[in-house]
Amino acid sequence: MNKTLSKAGAVMAALMASPVVAASTDKIEQYTLNMTKGVTDISAEVYDMHMLMFIICVVIGAGVFTVMFISMYFHRKSRGAKPANFHESVKVEIAWTVIPFVILIAMAVPATKLLINMEDASEPDVTVLVTGSQWKWHYKYMDNDIEFFSKLATQPDQIAGRIPKGVNYLLEVDRPLVIPTGKRVRFLVTSDDVIHSWWVPDFAVKQDANPGFINDAWAMANEPGVYRGQCAELCGKEHGFMPIVVIAKEPAEYDMWVAEQEANQQQAKAEEQRLLSMNMSMEEAMSLGEKVYLANCAACHMPNGEGLPGVFPALKGSQIAVADQPKHIDIMINGVTGSAMQSYAKQLTMSEIAAVVTYERNAWGNDTGDLVQAKDINAAMNGQ
Amino acid sequence: MTTATEENHHDDHHDHHIPSGIKRWLYTTNHKDIGTLYLWFAFIMFLTGGAMAMVIRAELFQPGLQIVDPHFFNQMTTVHGLIMVFGAVMPAFTGLANWLIPMMIGAPDMALPRMNNWSFWILPFAFAILLSSLLMEGGGPAFGWTFYAPLSTTYSSDGTALFVFAVHIMGASSIMGAINVIVTIFNMRAPGMTWMKMPLFVWTWLITAFLLIAVMPVLAGAVTMVLTDKFFGTSFFDAAGGGDPVMFQHIFWFFGHPEVYIMILPAFGIISQIIPTFARKQLFGYASMVYATASIALLSFIVWAHHMFTTGMPVAAELFFMFATMLISVPTGVKVFNWVATMWRGSMTFEVPMLFALAFIVLFTIGGLSGLMLAIVPVDFQYHDTYFVVAHFHYVLVTGAIFSIMAAVYYWLPKWTGKMFDITLAKWHFWCSLVSVNVLFFPMHFVGLAGMPRRIPDYALQFADFNKWISIGGFAFGLSQFIFLALLIKACKKQGDPVSAQVWEGAEGLEWEIPSPAPYHTFETPPVVK
Numbered sequence: 077m078n079k080t081l082s083k084a085g086a087v088m089a090a091l092m093a094s095p096v097v098a099a100s101t102d103k104i105e106q107y108t109l110n111m112t113k114g115v116t117d118i119s120a121e122v123y124d125m126h127m128l129m130f131i132i133c134v135v136i137g138a139g140v141f142t143v144m145f146i147s148m149y150f151h152r153k154s155r156g157a158k159p160a161n162f163h164e165s166v167k168v169e170i171a172w173t174v175i176p177f178v179i180l181i182a183m184a185v186p187a188t189k190l191l192i193n194m195e196d197a198s199e200p201d202v203t204v205l206v207t208g209s210q211w212k213w214h215y216k217y218m219d220n221d222i223e224f225f226s227k228l229a230t231q232p233d234q235i236a237g238r239i240p241k242g243v244n245y246l247l248e249v250d251r252p253l254v255i256p257t258g259k260r261v262r263f264l265v266t267s268d269d270v271i272h273s274w275w276v277p278d279f280a281v282k283q284d285a286n287p288g289f290i291n292d293a294w295a296m297a298n299e300p301g302v303y304r305g306q307c308a309e310l311c312g313k314e315h316g317f318m319p320i321v322v323i324a325k326e327p328a329e330y331d332m333w334v335a336e337q338e339a340n341q342q343q344a345k346a347e348e349q350r351l352l353s354m355n356m357s358m359e360e361a362m363s364l365g366e367k368v369y370l371a372n373c374a375a376c377h378m379p380n381g382e383g384l385p386g387v388f389p390a391l392k393g394s395q396i397a398v399a400d401q402p403k404h405i406d407i408m409i410n411g412v413t414g415s416a417m418q419s420y421a422k423q424l425t426m427s428e429i430a431a432v433v434t435y436e437r438n439a440w441g442n443d444t445g446d447l448v449q450a451k452d453i454n455a456a457m458n459g460q
Numbered sequence: 461m462t463t464a465t466e467e468n469h470h471d472d473h474h475d476h477h478i479p480s481g482i483k484r485w486l487y488t489t490n491h492k493d494i495g496t497l498y499l500w501f502a503f504i505m506f507l508t509g510g511a512m513a514m515v516i517r518a519e520l521f522q523p524g525l526q527i528v529d530p531h532f533f534n535q536m537t538t539v540h541g542l543i544m545v546f547g548a549v550m551p552a553f554t555g556l557a558n559w560l561i562p563m564m565i566g567a568p569d570m571a572l573p574r575m576n577n578w579s580f581w582i583l584p585f586a587f588a589i590l591l592s593s594l595l596m597e598g599g600g601p602a603f604g605w606t607f608y609a610p611l612s613t614t615y616s617s618d619g620t621a622l623f624v625f626a627v628h629i630m631g632a633s634s635i636m637g638a639i640n641v642i643v644t645i646f647n648m649r650a651p652g653m654t655w656m657k658m659p660l661f662v663w664t665w666l667i668t669a670f671l672l673i674a675v676m677p678v679l680a681g682a683v684t685m686v687l688t689d690k691f692f693g694t695s696f697f698d699a700a701g702g703g704d705p706v707m708f709q710h711i712f713w714f715f716g717h718p719e720v721y722i723m724i725l726p727a728f729g730i731i732s733q734i735i736p737t738f739a740r741k742q743l744f745g746y747a748s749m750v751y752a753t754a755s756i757a758l759l760s761f762i763v764w765a766h767h768m769f770t771t772g773m774p775v776a777a778e779l780f781f782m783f784a785t786m787l788i789s790v791p792t793g794v795k796v797f798n799w800v801a802t803m804w805r806g807s808m809t810f811e812v813p814m815l816f817a818l819a820f821i822v823l824f825t826i827g828g829l830s831g832l833m834l835a836i837v838p839v840d841f842q843y844h845d846t847y848f849v850v851a852h853f854h855y856v857l858v859t860g861a862i863f864s865i866m867a868a869v870y871y872w873l874p875k876w877t878g879k880m881f882d883i884t885l886a887k888w889h890f891w892c893s894l895v896s897v898n899v900l901f902f903p904m905h906f907v908g909l910a911g912m913p914r915r916i917p918d919y920a921l922q923f924a925d926f927n928k929w930i931s932i933g934g935f936a937f938g939l940s941q942f943i944f945l946a947l948l949i950k951a952c953k954k955q956g957d958p959v960s961a962q963v964w965e966g967a968e969g970l971e972w973e974i975p976s977p978a979p980y981h982t983f984e985t986p987p988v989v990k
Contacts, residue, residue, distance in 0.1 A: 108922075111842055111909045126839045133829035140800060141822060147803040148810075148818070153740070160805035163742040172797045173790060180786045183836065188779060190838040195775045210615075235918060237524040245523060247920045265772075270611040271705055273770060273845060277911045282841045284771045286706055287610060288699020291772030308770075308845040308913045310604045312611060313531045316916030384531055386598020386617045414614050 112277050115299050115324070119280035121190050129183065136179075194280070197294040200262030202255060208265075208272030208285035208307065210416055211314035211375065215253050218264075222337045225423055226251045227371070228317045235317075247304040252321035256330035257297045265291045268418060273309035276322055282308055297324035312416070313387075314375050344425075351427050352451050358434070361447060365435025368428045373436075376416060381440040388416065392440040401446060404433055405456045421457065426450040478980050486581070489573035490980065491558045492876075497580050498555025499869070503948070505547030505587065506862075510938050512540035517934035520927050525918055533917035534602035535594060541605030542623075545723065546630045547587055549857065552865045553726040554579075554637045557665050560872065561641060563971035563978065564659045566650025566987045571643040579636035586629035593619035593626075604915060606716070609697030609708040613689040620690055624683045631676040638672035641665055650970070652989035656747065659969055663750050664729030667757045671718045671725070674761075678715040682708065706771050713764035721760045724856060725753055727824075727864035728795055731817050733969070734871050735799050738814035739806030740966040745798040752791035752798075759788045769840045778837045785835035789828065796825055811964065812886040816867030819894055820860060827855030830905070845915075848908025854901045866893075866944070874963045878977030879956035885947040892940035899933030 113123045151157040203218040216223035229248040233239045242248070255261045265274050267285035275282040279295035297303070305320040325333060356364070370379060373391075377383045381392035391397045396404050408429050411419035420429060427450040437444045478484065488494060515536045519527045528536070558576065562569055570576050593600035598617030601607065612620060645666050649658070658666075685708075688694040695701020697708040728749075736743045743749065765773060765781040773781075799821055810818075830852040834840050843849060866889075874880050903926040908914075912923045919927065950956070962972045970989070974982050 108910045109906045111839075112911070122838050122842060125836065126833070126842065129833045129836055129839060133833060137825060137829055140796060140825060144800045144803060144818075144821065147739075147800070147806065148808060151739075151803065151806050151808055153807040153809045157805070157807045159739065159741040159807040161742075162744075162805075163802075164745050164747070168801070169745055169748050169794070173794060176790050176793045180789065184783060184786060187782065187836045187838055191778060191782075192775060194838055194841070195778075235525050237526065241523060241921060243921070245921050246918060270615050271608055275845075275913070277842060280838075280842055282770050282844055286699075286772065289704070289706070289772070305911070306913050306916075310534070310608070310611065310915045312615060313529075313534065313602075315534075316530065316913075316918050384598070386596065386619070387531065416615050 114278040114280055115297050115301065115303065116279050116295050117298070118190075118194055118295070119278060121193075122280040125187060125190055128186070132179065132183065197262045197292045199260060200294060201259035203262045203264065204253065204255070205264045205266070206253075206274050206285065207268055208274065208311070208318075209268040209418055210270065210312050211307070211318040213249075213253075213274070213318065213320060214268075217334070220334050220338060221341060222334065223341075224251050226253065226321070228319060230317075232370070232374075244304070246317065247306070247319045247321070249319055249321045252302070252323045254323045254325060254330065254333050255295075255297065256327045257300050257324045258327065260294055260296050262292055262294045265293065269416065270311045271309050272307050272311045272318070274305075274320060275308040276303055276305035276320055278303040278305075279322075284309055297322075300324050300326055300329075313384075317375075348425050348427070348450075351425075352454050355449050356427065356431065356434075356447070358438075358447050361431045361434040362438060364428065365431035365433075366439070368424060368432040369435050369439075372420070372424065373432065381436070381442075391436050392442065397436050398442050398444055401433075401437070401448070402456070404437070405429075405448065405453060408433055409453070409457055426453040426457070429453045487577070489569070489577050491562050491570045491573070491576065492978065492980065494570075494576050494580050495555045495557075495559030496876075498551045498558060501580070501583060502548050502552035502555060502865075503945075505543050505551065507941065507945075508591075509540050509543035509548055510941065512536045512543070513934060514938050516540065517931040519917055520919070521931040522928065523919055523921055523924050528917070530917045531599060531602055534604075534915070535600045537915050538601045538604050538607075539590065539594065542590060542601070542627075543587070544857070545605065545719070546627075546634075547583075549723045549861045549865070550634060551583060553665075553668070553723070553861075554634075556661075556726065556730070556865070556868050556872075557637070557641055559876065560971060561644055561662055561665060562648070563974065563982055564662050564969060565645065565648065565653050566970050566983045566989065567644060567648035568981060568984050568986075570640050571648055572640045575636050576640055579633045579640065582629050583633050586626045586633065589622050589629070590626035593622035596622070606709075606712060607683075607686060608712075609686060609689060609705050612686050613697060616690065621687065624687045627683045628680055631680045634672050635676050638669035638676075641669040642673070650983065650986040650989055656750070657989060659729075660732035660743065660746070660749055660753075661726065661729035664725040664732075664753050667753050668722050668725045671722050671757055671760065675715040675718045675722075678711060679719075682711045682715065685711075706768070709768050709771060710765065713767045714761075716767065717764040718757075718760040720856075721756055723861045724824075725757065727820070727861050728753060730864045730868045730871075731799060731820055732795075734813050734817040734867055735802050737871075737964050737966040737968070738811060738817075739803045739808050741802055741806035743798070744801035744804075745794070748794055749798055752794045755791040756788060759784060759791070763788060766835055766840075769837050770844050782835055782837045786832065789832050789835075792828055796821060796828075809965075811870075812881075812883065812890060813867045813871035813964075815887075815890045816863050816870060819890075820863045820867060823855055823859030823863065823898075827852055827860055830855065843908065845913055846908040847904040847912045847914055850914050851901050851904035851908060854904070858901065859897055863893075869948075871964075872971070873951055874956075874959040875971060875976050875978055877951050877954055877956070878958060878975075879951065879954055880959050881951050881956060882947050885943055885950070889940060889943040889947060892943065893937060896933050896936035896940055900930055900937050901933070903930050903933075 111123055111126050113120050205216040205218060207214040212225050212227040214225050226249045229250045230246050234241045234245060265283045265285045267287040269287060272285040273282055274285055281293045281295050283291045283293040301324055303322045307315060307318040376388035377391050383390040409421045411417050430448045430450045430453050433448045437446045519533055596619045598619055600619050601623040603612040603616055645662060685696040689696050695703040697703045697705045732743055732749055763781060763785045766785045769778055834843050834852060870886060907923045907926045912919055959976050961975050963976060970987060
């Protein structure tokens with residue numbers, strides 16, 4: 077076994093999985109009956125607006141129902157009530173048209189002010205491009221050389237109920253978004269495939285990610301902390317499994333984090349170049365490939381490689397996976413236009429792509445014996 | 461075909477000869493038979509869509525994936541929605557319209573009886589096609605009943621074609637039904653039945669029919685564009701080809717919002733018939749009821765984008781749609797106030813139809829008020845696509861539209877069969893439904909506000925307790941409907957005490973002047989309305 081390589085792999089894995097969230101001492105978040113006040117000025121105002129609306133609605137409802145229940149009790153035939161004769165009254169009818177109208181205006185004024193404030197994403201301190209794809213988020217810091225994917229970190233065994241569920245079940249990711257507190261952070265939101273929606277309740281930000289268009293939203297977190305959300309627009313099979321985790325750090329800590337990330341990304345690139353010259357053994361490739369496959373491919377192509385007939389093609393026994401190797405590598409690098417198969421060129425390292433291609437060509441009885449190396453991937457990428 | 465025509469022609473002149481067997485139902489042009497067919501079809505679809513809801517609630521009973529895989533879960537939420545909207549609520553209202561509109565306006569039948577037969581009989585095919593897509597490779601539609609592109613185009617399975625054709629047929633059926641209602645009401649009112657004497661059920665259905673004719677073609681256009689985007693390389697909704705996925709939502713909701721009122725205006729009509737009967741007092745503000753219904757219908761065309769506040773519309777558009785939506789609460793409020801004023805100083809009794817009507821008023825109002833909250837854009841950002849929305853539209857559609865349909869069935873069933881239904885069963889049905897439906901839908905407000913998105917097959921642990929209760933309420937509500945089924949079977953077997961022509965002490969209107977059960981042909985000679 078190539079010890080140097082596995083050591084290098086371990087270093088890289090550590091680099092890629094930088095901040096680990098979720099202290100195990102966390103309790104399950106107490107379930108609440110109401111909206112969160114959140115951690116931004118805007119989210120607090122949204123909460124107040126919500127409570128104002130709620131109270132007005134409760135008062136109106138209570139008033140209407142009280143009159144109704146009084147009739148139901150006192151104006152019953154069994155109490156000897158005789159029906160009255162009236163069936164219209166212009167005064168009353170004008171009153172109950174005009175009064176609701178006035179109440180509506182009273183609601184509309186603060187709502188309009190708040191909305192205009194929310195939609196003004198100008199003069200940001202930090203800008204992050206948020207890109208949804210089936211079923212993960214990609215964050216790119218527009219002012220720094222940092223970008224990464226953020227995927228569900230909950231183990232499949234927890235979802236299947238084979239092991240106990242953790243405190244942040246379905247609300248944990250491998251790499252959270254990090255933002256500074258007390259700064260206006262502008263989110264540019266878009267998508268690579270279907271419509272997703274980026275929602276962090278604590279920021280009162282929910283913005284659809286439309287393919288081909290860019291929306292924006294902003295937040296200024298007042299307190300450091302970990303804030304969790306989920307994709308809010310049905311985006312296919314794994315829609316329930318693409319959470320959002322945002323860590324807000326004090327500006328000084330945030331700057332340190334940025335510097336660290338930039339250094340790490342540099343190092344990772346250098347490391348990847350170095351790995352190009354190395355060869356994986358079949359065992360190494362298969363074991364890394366299986367890991368990469370389960371994390372990235374199994375949601376659609378299923379852990380047994382059989383896919384979902386009619387929706388996601390099988391890899392087991394497929395012509396591409398047992399015969400056409402260049403096509404196989406091409407699909408991994410470029411995706412398939414007009415389908416759910418996305419490009420993995422940016423999501424995985426070259427050695428990971430090589431490993432997963434190797435795995436797919438040898439698992440589930442595909443037994444081609446093909447061993448693909450990172451340099452083959454590199455050649456395919458640059459050969460275009 | 462010729463034989464059938466002659467037979468029917470023959471029937472017109474010989475009242476007592478009712479054709480029997482399957483041919484009666486296949487060839488019928490009788491508004492009462494077609495009404496019955498629509499109502500039974502709607503009930504079967506209600507149970508089918510309900511069974512899918514049970515699958516959804518069973519999967520959501522506890523966190524984790526236990527029963528179905530997420531892809532099938534998505535098919536269940538999608539087909540549940542489509543079946544309930546197009547298969548249960550709309551056909552049930554059309555069935556009621558068929559039975560009641562001719563009897564209420566003193567007409568012998570619908571104006572276009574043969575088209576009436578056709579508009580019903582294409583429906584079972586539409587739903588057979590839709591349901592069969594579930595058995596195809598890749599499964600049925602899994603993109604939500606709103607079928608947002610590009611999830612429904614590039615990223616859907618080939619079964620989408622079946623979905624599209626099924627929706628086309630449903631749309632054709634609805635349009636034909638609507639044309640029939642309009643032509644009947646315009647041309648076949650008995651002498652003296654002036655516009656402002658028409659029962660409110662007839663008024664609300666007339667307005668609904670215009671909404672249907674206005675928007676069903678828009679839906680047909682939307683599904684056709686989905687079809688060509690998916691199979692024929694067009695790019696209506698694909699930015700890469702110059703299209704826009706948000707345009708899909710504009711087109712869909714231009715249909716979809718009037719559609720919401722299509723499913724609630726006839727309910728308003730039903731409640732406006734029932735409340736005066738059991739309050740023994742004339743409906744308060746008849747004219748304002750008519751004007752309120754018409755204003756709701758008109759406003760329904762300029763509020764569609766309130767379903768799309770998070771799509772990134774310009775602020776000016778968000779404000780416009782917020783204000784227009786808030787405005788709808790004014791005429792809707794007028795209706796609720798009128799019903800309450802009708803009860804005020806009445807002489808009330810609480811027969812089963814009245815129980816459902818009263819539950820309707822309270823629960824629909826709750827749904828209406830949460831709708832007002834949803835109209836406020838800044839807070840809608842938090843509510844949108846959560847269980848709060850699910851709670852809202854189930855309050856207006858289940859305890860609104862469906863409760864009104866049940867109220868209507870209990871109200872007019874003795875007129876149809878000539879026998880009083882089993883009151884004990886009916887009360888069991890009401891109380892079981894009332895309690896369970898609130899256990900089912902009320903906690904959805906809480907999980908929604910606490911942050912649970914809709915259309916997810918699995919959820920975070922803090923939502924677990926409420927979801928368990930929601931599922932229990934769901935199962936209980938589902939089971940309660942078998943009481944209704946038992947009652948309906950008994951009623952169709954004509955069991956029960958005979959009833960008078962008027963049936964209910966306070967009932968007024970032409971349909972209560974003909975004998976019970978209503979003869980196969982009524983008002984062959986038009987009555988004169990004073």
